[in-house]
Amino acid sequence: MSYLPQELIRKKRDGKALEPDEIKFLVRGLADKSVKAEQISAFAMAVFFNDMSMAERVALTEAMRDSGDVLDWSDLPGPALDKHSSGGVGDNVSLMLAPLIAACGGFVPMISGRGLGHTGGTLDKFDAIPGYQTSPDNALFHKTVLEVGCAIIGQTQNLAPADKTIYGIRDVTGTVESEALITASILSKKLAAGLSALVLDVKCGNGAFMASEEEALGLANSLGSVANGAGMPTLALVTDMNQPLANAAGNAVEVQNAVDFLTRARAMPRMEEVVLSLCADMLVLGNLYSGLDAARTALQTVWESGKAAEQFDRMVAALGGPTDFIDNASRHLPVAPVIMDVFAAHEGIINEIQTRNVGLAVIGLGGGRTTPEDELDYSVGFSDLASIGDTADNETPIGRVHAATQDRADAAAAELQACYATGESATRKPVILHRLAPDDFAKTTEPS
Template identity: 55%
Template sequence: MIPQEIIRRKRDGEELGPADINSFIAALAAGQLSEGQIGAFAMAVWFKGMSREETVALTLAMADSGDRLQWTDIDRPIADKHSTGGVGDNVSLMLAPIAAACGLAVPMISGRGLGHTGGTLDKLESIPGYMITPDAELFHKVVKDAGCAIIGQTGALAPADGRLYAVRDVTATVDSIPLITASILSKKLAAGLETLVLDVKVGNGAFMADRAQAEILARSLVEVANGAGVKTSALITDMNEPLADSAGNAVEMRNCLDFLAGGKAETRLQAVVLAFAAEMLVKSGIAASSGEADGMARRALSSGRAAEVFARMVSMLGGPADLVENPDRYLVRAPVEKPVPAARSGWLAACDARGIGVSVIDLGGGRRHPKDRIDHRVGFSELLPLGTRVNAGDPIALVHAADEAAAEKAAAALAAHYRITEDRPEPTPVITGLI
């Protein structure tokens, strides 16, 4: 295999065969390619694209570059969900235990915050002692005994993806549909999944602000995953406002525990969580219809079984056994909590969800550089949903900050991210499509 020949052929718009792609990715994983060659390949793909067959081959090659997890001793369907990222998007934290309480095994490999979006692992690290990178034996045991485990990617799973992504990140090639598709799905295939549901977000708080581009990405993910042998579907969901009423790390963990206790009924967040639970249960054959699946998920939540699964997962992964019962004992609060007053009377008509995510980073709740330390205490809670009527001075959110100056700055920024109008806005559905 001559790397520059594969790069040249892709640069010239030729379709690469599986053998070419396999040999290139094998060399990448073995450290036999220079960063220049990897970057040139990524840029050629960015400009020329890939066919469905090429993207399937790239995904499989990256999945095969490391270990593949096996679940032969677990007699439950192996299922998972992935989100393309948003603000206040803590769906995975509740979805995994709900799905497990309904009979699925959910080995969920999640990520850290990326750009303005929050990361599931950063939220879980708000819990004292929680191990996000357990060894393979413990990961397997937790999935088998608790029903789900939410952890981070290890170096043994799809290592080619890690090296390729690091180069893409500094060569302006992150936003390539084939490369996004292969990056997401290679890790899911390596996790040994049988079924997968995808949350492709669209809106001003999503990476895909354009509906047409979100649909292109969703179709690519679904077609490639199904082509690689994993039953997959995608829901397109709205990200023009934070999904939860909290944005941050510890504040979103509190939101999760409130949700599992039944405190977030009839919210946009509940609609998304239950829709994904239903899709997972139907795709896996646990339920015959969406209606049946929705009922199962609601019962798992209302009975407390989902909360029990979550508590067992946390305990087995090193966290406190009584987190669900005593969250205040473990989830540290920020020293300053300050209400954000509405600038005027009227209806909350629109917001800059991306700006809210950036404001969390400004508070210290996200990273500007990969090695930055996160302040898990900070963020926003009690965010009012769009369509709420407010009077001037009414609180539209609560800022959690490390000091008074940071709280003042964040409160002013958050208020500026909302548009208040005299006319009531039309409600926007949170789930806008199924692929």
């Protein structure tokens, strides 16, 4: 059916709901040029001010999914599972989650992104590994998932191409911060990845895009409702991002942190709770285990035995990286010329961390981007970051800076000091704030 784009824009402008066919017409029009970029700009602005119902969001997400390839994992002997994080500082969960799931019989064809603003990007971390291909062809991607159990790569050219076009329009028209459009952007790519089930990690706090619990719950409900409405079983955790999740922020330093986690070289209680909770829910949602207790037991077994670390090693080698990465990560990863301890400006108990500013300090070191074209220094960042509740004194550093020059190290050290506040006591917040199961989400519409 054919429509006049301007009439559909007028309809949404006036606060009326669009029918699924009308939404599909607008998205299809991007490909055949029957709908112009300025009309999508007007449509995005109308959505920004008038929002979309959950049913409309499902229709938009599905239309964007169908604008390109939809991957087929029907030849896998198990479910294709994935997770999405809304982004934060020291959020390297994917690096541990994928091999843990693979070691328990799941398959993780994870399509990730690069850093955005103050938040780090999963692909940037893997780019720190020599030889690792973050943009393999579809044949190698499929082969790696089938044979290894997991592969973490970037978005392929023809996966939800409408999303890339619409996001570019939103970026220059001030319509990025629309919950409806954010939902469709994230989920169109996940639906196009052909998944059996999805878990969401929606971050909340001063290092997240969603600062308040109310905002985070709103996004989690939108994502979960639309994903389930589009036929993909989905569960969400809302997790705390008022401090870095890993005790590192950067690229190579976060990869090393993930290796330390997988090999159990150091205890990471907050990271452990998030990673194992997401994994357990993935395994149950994918019908690999009947309950969370059984899933947790299986995860603990493959973690303690070293099987999960072995899975990570196999994935790295299959995608072009070193064949001995886990055993020799420190030798393979780039090392910054200047590494020095940073001490708190005042002694006491750490009671607040300005997490977003920690991420911005990594950008200042050269480990993040201010424009999409920026080249990264993968060696820089912070390691050994202290957490809320830890003691800071003149013998116990709050972190270690990795920098290209002494001047940059000194500047970053001062920035990190300014991020940490101390006092006589501190309140430790739970790392998992909310859990939303599929039945908790708003009912939207039957899958199309």
